[in-house]
Amino acid sequence: xxxxxxxxxxxxxxxxxxxxxxxxxxxxxxxxxxxxxxxxxxxxxxxxxxxxxxxxxxxxxxxxxxxxxxxxxxxxxxxxxxxxxxxxxxxxxxxxxxxxxxxxxxxxxxxxxxxxxxxxxxxxxxxxxxxxxxxxxxxxxxxxxxxxxxxxxxxxxxxxxxxxxxxxxxxxxxxxxxxxxxxxxxxxxxxxxxxxxxxxxxxxxxxxxxxxxxxxxxxxxxxxxxxxxxxxxxxxxxxxxxxxxxxxxxxxxxxxxxxxxxxxxxxxxxxxxxxxxxxxxxxxxxxxxxxxxxxxxxxxxxxxxxxxxxxxxxxxxxxxxxxxxxxxxxxxxxxxxxxxxxxxxxxxxxxxxxxxxxxxxxxxxxxxxxxxxxxxxxx
Ligand SMILES: NC(=O)c1ccc[n+]([C@@H]2O[C@H](COP(=O)([O-])OP(=O)(O)OC[C@H]3O[C@@H](n4cnc5c(N)ncnc54)[C@H](O)[C@@H]3O)[C@@H](O)[C@H]2O)c1
Numbered sequence: 001x002x003x004x005x006x007x008x009x010x011x012x013x014x015x016x017x018x019x020x021x022x023x024x025x026x027x028x029x030x031x032x033x034x035x036x037x038x039x040x041x042x043x044x045x046x047x048x049x050x051x052x053x054x055x056x057x058x059x060x061x062x063x064x065x066x067x068x069x070x071x072x073x074x075x076x077x078x079x080x081x082x083x084x085x086x087x088x089x090x091x092x093x094x095x096x097x098x099x100x101x102x103x104x105x106x107x108x109x110x111x112x113x114x115x116x117x118x119x120x121x122x123x124x125x126x127x128x129x130x131x132x133x134x135x136x137x138x139x140x141x142x143x144x145x146x147x148x149x150x151x152x153x154x155x156x157x158x159x160x161x162x163x164x165x166x167x168x169x170x171x172x173x174x175x176x177x178x179x180x181x182x183x184x185x186x187x188x189x190x191x192x193x194x195x196x197x198x199x200x201x202x203x204x205x206x207x208x209x210x211x212x213x214x215x216x217x218x219x220x221x222x223x224x225x226x227x228x229x230x231x232x233x234x235x236x237x238x239x240x241x242x243x244x245x246x247x248x249x250x251x252x253x254x255x256x257x258x259x260x261x262x263x264x265x266x267x268x269x270x271x272x273x274x275x276x277x278x279x280x281x282x283x284x285x286x287x288x289x290x291x292x293x294x295x296x297x298x299x300x301x302x303x304x305x306x307x308x309x310x311x312x313x314x315x316x317x318x319x320x321x322x323x324x325x326x327x328x329x330x331x332x333x334x335x336x337x338x339x340x341x342x343x344x345x346x347x348x349x350x351x352x353x354x355x356x357x358x359x360x361x362x363x364x365x366x367x368x369x370x371x372x373x374x375x376x377x378x379x
Contacts, residue, residue, distance in 0.1 A: 002306055005031040005066050005090075007057045007081055008073035009043040011377045012095055015124075015295040016070040017047050022296055026303050031066065033057045036371070057081055061088040068306065071095060074166040075174040076352075079104030082119065086111035091118040093302055097183045098319035100174025101352040102327055102343065105320040112316050120302045120312040121319030123187040124379070127297025129289045131188060134244075134255050136287045138192050142280050143248025149221075149229035150245040151189050153182035154237035157215075159208060161235070163367045168211030170359045174352075176213030178203065179326050182233030187314070187322040188244060188255075189231065195321060196221030196229055199328040200338040205362030207236050212361040219329045222338075231329070251276055257284065294379075327355075334358055 004020055004027050006013055013032075020029050031052045034040040040053045060066055061084055069085045071078055071094040079099040082092045086108070098121045099105050112119035125131060138146075155177065162168035173180060201219035208215045215236050221229035245254040250273070251261035261277045262270035292300050298314065305312045328339040331349040339347075348354045 002027040002067045002303060003030045003065050004028065005033065005057075005060050005063075005069045006043075007033045007060075007069060007071050008077075008095075009034040009040045010072065010371075011375050012379075013043060013070075013072045014047075015379070016072060016093070016299065017043065017049070019296040019299040020070075021047065022292075023300060023303055026307070027068070031060055031063070033060065039371070058084070061085065066090055068093065068302070074172055075100045075180070076166070076172045079108055082108045083111040086115045086117050086119060089115055089117060091302070091306055093120045093122065093299065094319075096122045096187075096319075097174065097179050097326070098316065098323050100179075101350065101355055102320065102323055102347075103345075103351040105316065105323050109316040109320060118302060118305055118312055119316040119319075120298070120305075121314050121316060121322075122295070122298060123184065123191075123314045123318070123322075124294045124298050125184045126188060126191065126314060127290060127301070128293050130255055130257055132290060133284050133287045134253060134257065135192055137253055137280055137283050138246060140280075140283055142251065142276065142283070143246065143253060144250035145225065145227065146193055146246050146248050147227050148247040149189065149193055149227075150243070150247075151182075151185050151229065151231040152241065152243045153177075153185040153231070153233045154242050155181045155235045155240050156238055157208075157235040159210060162208050162211040162365065163369045164372065165368045165370055168208070168213055168365050170212055170356055170361075173213060174355070175326065175330060175359075176203075176205070176211065176217075177215055177235040178217045178219075178233040178329050179213075181235055182217075182231065183322060183326065185233075185242065185244060186231060186325050187318070189229070190321050190325060191318065192244070193229070193246065194223075195325070195341055197224050197341055198222040198338050199325065199332050199341065201329040201332040203330070203333040203360075209363045210366045211363060212359075212365060214333075214362060217329055217333065219332070221325075231325075233329075251280060253280065259284070330355070330359060334360060
């Protein structure tokens, strides 16, 4: 039996608790921690957990009966909490974004290496049947080299979203929609298509004058072979129509799934390449559906890795790569210059202090509330 502690019992914690409860033959939540006892107690009662409550996570570090910890606290706390638990010999699942700076990601990966324990960064949207099928299709390389990728990470959040105490500040949220919303799509983008070698970006805040951070960013990634990618991150898009489109030399594929293949007529104009479309569609259809999607899918991946001593799909190296792209977007937009990847440790945005010193305040945070009365969210 894998014994679990949950640190932070706010909006995302139920996704973890429900997943652990679902795999009750493998694991059990035995402790929960939050700065607000009433929030933790509500979770304990609601889920009938029979787990212990502590206010300070440090009380759990020396507990030999805890094997795995889910870190569900705000971004600025992720690194220290994860490092402390890894050093205490616990496996760690940390919510996205991995941390609020690359320096913190490096500290987390070093701790995971030191302890030999698992560090997994939540990227639950990888664990969806259409995403796994798309990844499998891309891995066949049937589309030919990818020439253009379009990432539309379109979300919509109202003005009051940034009233929550830790949101909307560089210090505590670590960034705006590029870090906290597009992190999902940027993770999938780099997992499916690899890292570009250069980023050029512009950020802005168009509708949230109560937040220091951006509510929209547009970035262009350039690969060594000349291929381009455009990544739009937003919390001002009504309808939240999100997509990832990969335009290969021979065909295009995307999430939501759509497939088109063109071949050239004698005069260069396109005609449908039905044979290739059929071949790619067959690969897509033949891949079996996932049994568990989202948080349950990723948490099962970690539980299985612990039981069978295997690798997890989304480890700290993967989490860091996603943060590297996001950091490059912030650096390029702030300095108004393209940024070469990999980002060096002397980058002005590598450390948390560097980000706090350099990142633009679009506005100042004007209102702070401790908790929303309605704490339900969509992911
Ligand atoms: N995977 C997803 O789709 C998804 C969705 C929403 C949020 N998140 C992430 O989950 C994390 C938490 O977000 P949320 O929306 O649940 O926020 P929240 O504010 O609703 O919950 C965070 C909880 O952590 C507690 N907390 C803060 N510092 C703490 C500390 N040092 N020790 C113990 N408890 C502490 C707070 O009191 C709060 O109850 C963030 O990193 C966020 O980006 C992920």
